[in-house]
Amino acid sequence: MYQKERLSKLMTIISKKKIVDIKELxxxxxxxxxxLRRDLIQLEKEKKLIRHFGQVELVRDTNIEFGYNIRLRENEDAKKAMAEIAGDFIGSSQALFIDSSSTCIHLAPYLQNQNNLIVITNGIHLAAVLTEHPNIETFICGGHVKSLSGxxxxxxxxxxxxxxxxDITFLSCTGVDEHGVYMASEEQTFIKRKMIELSEHVVLLCDTSKVNKKDYFRMCGHENIDTLITNAPLPEEIQRVLEAKDVEVLY
Structure with a gap:
């Protein structure tokens, strides 16, 4: 196998697991x-991973994000299914915070038929979709636009x-475990925390590929979430923790 093919295969494995033991890899x-050692040195030179003693870790720098169109296609069926459930929370004459995630943009069809709706977002893709609907008053944050993510x-x-x-905040995350909710980006974390702070009800959309996953920043605790929408039953240990924190779980 040529090195280019090996590097591609290694990145596929490491991207799924985030942190992998050398022996397992x-x-x-x-x-x-x-x-393997030569290939990992090459990938580290390309700033795609970090080598630790006995392990390699996927680089997830806060200045690097997969392109929005790539993320939009990831687990697309699950995102649409979660958005359909979330649509039941949306009604006319509400004010909604909606984050810039490729998950929450799937809420757009459930916003379009409401009247006197106010949407506040930091996502340029969602804002662009909503400009086609005069029944929705859309506000978009000022600030810098992060490359690739929108x-x-x-x-x-x-x-x-x-x-x-x-009235409601709709948001997504990069991981949930028994200790809390996580994000890869510090800046995204600050935005989402502020949305949580300024709303009456918080709805987290999190598909099961993100369950039992940690990331660099702990966005919030379970007590800050009112409803968690996912696409399949959660592991028992996480379900018990969420129930103890009075989090409604829907799938």
Whole structure:
């Protein structure tokens, strides 16, 4: 196998697991230890991973995000199913915070038939869709637009949210476990925390691929979430923790 093919295979494995033991990676990739070491050195030079003692970790720098169109296609059926459930929470004459995630943009069809709806978002893709619907008054945060993601972030964006109070916040995350809810980006975390703070009810959309996953930033605890919408039953230990925190779980 050529090195280019090996590197692609390694990145597929590491991207799914985020952190992988070297011994496990050697078995999964079917390569010798010396070949694997050379390939990992190359991937580290390309800033795609970090080598630790006995492990490799996927680089998830807050300045690097997969393109929005790529994320939009990931687990698309699950995102649409969750959005359909979330649509039951949406009614006319509401004010809604909606984050810039590729999950929450699937709420758009359930917004379009409501009257006197106010939507406040930091997502340029959602805002662009909603401009076609005069029955929705759309507000978008000021700040800098993050490359590839279509998210407006920064202190100005967080401060802009202070002008509003919402009935419901809809948001997504990169991970949930028994200890809380996680994000990969510090800036995204600040935006979502502010939305949570300024709303009456918080709905988290999180498909099961993100369950039992941690990330760099703990966005909030379970007590800050009112409803968690997912696409399949949760592991028992997480379900018990959520029930103890009075979090409604729907799927």
């Amino acid at each position: 050697e078995q999964l990739a079917f390569v010798s230890r010396s070949t 998210s407006i972030l920064g202190g100005e964006a967080v401060g802009y949210l202070n002008n509003f109070h919402a």
